[in-house]
Amino acid sequence: MEARPVESGLVRARIRAAWIFLAPTLVVLLAVAGWPLARTIWFSLTDAELGRLSEARFIGFANYLERYEGEWLGVLADPLWWDAVWRTLWFALVSVGLEAVLGMVVALALNARFPMRGLVRAVVLIPWAIPTIVSARIWSWMLNDQFGVINHALMGLGLIDAPVAWMANADTALWAVVIVDVWKTTPFMALLILAALQMLPTDCYEAARVDGIHPVRVFFRVTLPLIRPALTVALIFRALDALRVFDLIYVLTANSAGTMSMSVYARQLLVEFQDVGQGSAASTLLFLVIALLTLSVVLLGRLKLDGEAAR
Amino acid sequence: MIRRCLAFLLAAGLGLAAARPVAAVEVTISCGALGQELELCRDGAEAWARQSGHSVKIVSVPNSASERLALYQMMLAGAAPQIDVYQIDVVWPGILGHHFIDLKPFSRGAEARHFPAIIANNTVDGRLIAMPLYTDAGVLFYRRDLLEKHGRAVPSTWEALTETAAAIQQAERAAAPPGSQPLWGYVFQGRAYEGLTVNALEWVAGSGGGTILDAQAHVTIDNDRARAALARAGGWIGRIAPEGVLTYTEEEARGLFQSGNAVFMRNWPYAWALAEGEDSPVRGKVGIAPLPREPGDAPTGVLGGWNLGVSRYSRHPAEAAALVMYLTDTAEQKRRAVVAAYNPTLPALYEDPEVLKANPFFRTLFPTFSGAVARPSLAAGSKYNRVSNAFWTRVHGVLAGRQQADPALEGLAQDLRRIGRRGW
């Protein structure tokens, strides 16, 4: 009872310090992100065109859904949009899933002690270090049906007897995009998991080793729970990126309607069709889809974002 | 530090040099990516700078046309004064036109010397918003050696091309040693992008099926000739054209043709110099002809090429317009044609001995260049990209076998009417 006032004073001082620490970040984020985001939401309610932004007029929710001559129009009534939504969700699920598994394998391998570990870690990071616009083109060249090295190799191995046009068919094209994405971003996942592994206490493992517990069991019982917070963050950010996937699909498959992601759809409206109104509506919907997903994952999974609460 | 000092000294020196006439200004021009295009532009612009006493600054923009357009739109929508002269694609006047000044007060009638079709294309609401820098038109490349070997003539209709390509492909494949790269009859640009609109329009217009929209922006695409042309093209895939053609742009098609694996190729004239290059496996075996068309029709191809316009937000519009006039005039266009085979937009240069000596095929292709078909970019105005996208999406669907030609064009007509529901 005696210590109470002192403690709450201390707590208050710490909270004040916390806000002081937070202030610069919040100012920067508000300045950098606040205006563009608010503006996007506003434009989604107008008939803005890219070349004539200042003449934009408020038109309510017509960009989202409107009735015109007995037909429903707008982003929400566009089957292409819904195709893009489902396709993007599928893509995010498959590619992030593969990346998580592969990233874990790579991270565990790199966490072991072996000669030239530094160099191998650098090598593993190379795919992530090459600008996407370049790596997407490298792959599109490698996947070319006639002079691509992949068909060449597969034919050399006798696995296929005629060149496969990977990008011509929406199904193989999507899988190719997944593979390239996995290739490119597994290092991101691996590096974050590796960081978490490096911060693990060694005493648990010593104890486990002494007790003769099987390594696989140790992994699931000790390692996985301990790195779960870091893994979650890595997954969340990878999923956010995958849900907004743009340049890979754009470079690899162009504007083919069969491989369009949500971001490609939004870009087409915003830039190619100069329809800033509808493009902003699509972007806002994209945001809502991601936000809903994130919230439901966070709430349903009862992820411990609020670390203290779990203690 | 030394570097920075040098830069300052250099800047000061330039400033002094440029300060000769009363009001020397710096004009910024954006002309293409790096490489040859930039060098040609720089040489021309610097010649103008020496002559006029002003100075020029050249900025580079991405190689890809769609990225270039996006960047231009951003700058123009933001009324950015950083670029005075923009190099714009032949389909952009309808999209960007209102951001450019009318060049007529500065041209002294020079536009009358250019191909009328391009000048008409660059005139938006009676304002001449850009001067043509060079033109382009689709042409047919063929393997002269293979046609001679099989006793075939250069096809002049799409029917004949289909038949010739299939016959040569079949005969050559039968004779080829096993395990060799298969020969294909015809390659073109079949990826879902603007290039497919160009190709498909050539099939349709070359079969008498019109140009998607007419001059008054009425939807004309849903007609029998267009349907037949599209159905014919759909039959090419997997038969005379590899399935991968559905992902080809200009370069993939050239790669296949240049490595000796295709009989015919549709491409822009740039491929000529490369196919005839020293390291090319098909060097000396390539012919170039107008694209197939209806019997009796004049040679045609879809109009391409680039133009120069002056931004409304320029701080020195008069000087910028003078630079545009200089770069698009006879002397400059001749230099570009001789040095780098850029097709002039001035008919007179197609009779110039020096130009013809450097580019012998200019003479045979003159009717193609002069009669090239414009895409419906003026009729569609700022909605052109949407129209083109709807068109290539449907065509791609037919080529990929997802849809038959008839329902595809019916659906396209509906798409287009919906796009134009609030006027063009």
Add this chain to the structure above:
Amino acid sequence: MIRLARHLGFALLLLAIGAFALFPFYHALVTSFRSGSFLFVPAMLPEALDPRNYELVFTQQDFGRTILNSVLVAATVTGVSLVLAVGAAYALGRVRFRGRYALLLTILGVSMFPQIAVLSGMFELIRALGLYDTLPGLMLANLMLTLPFTIWVLTTFMRELPKELEEAAYADGASALTVVTRVLLPLLWPALAPTALLAFIVSWNEFLFALTFTLSEETRTVPVAIALLSGGSRQELPWGLVMAASTVVTIPIVALVVAFQRKIVSGLTAGAVKG
């Protein structure tokens, strides 16, 4: 025997990982030495080591300057992000106050808009601040891409640190700033180094902002410079050139990773951090 098999298996695993990671880069390297019609023939080895593409990369534009710009932008963005994020992560990860949960989600929300959608708003902002065609303008824009991520990662790791040291420091009368910089930061190194690396690469690879917010050669960054490369004539793709440029720009990153490597390992010496 089992040990040997295990070692062999491990070596094979490393080899497979390395091959998957490296093959496309190797292919780019091979292509960078080829040009002309050779590009249309698939090959596992170059016909000859022709350095022409590398010469062109540096003569067509001031590529050294471009790399320097990219390094400058990426380093500044990374530095600023880390400084801001460490402070924010302390507040969000180690202090309990109302609204921090919502705050974390709001920060995450910044990463939920497609980049293309914020482009034109950002363009206006940067022009309004007079930062168009300058490196600081680009740095500011890139912060939007790196900040949410660095804050979240560091918050997570910050939360995992033991409470005792911090309490002890507070008991000794240390200020919050001292606690963060002297007590928590040293423990955070193993997380800080990879986070910095990832942020650096995000900024290094950023294309859309760099393309839109810079114009002149003096402010050009690497991805834009690569997109500007063009072939001998119209439509021709400068394939060998692009690959040569990509190879050149990957080297600084590899050097950086090897340098950071020491930091990652030294973090280990902090030992058992969690009580």
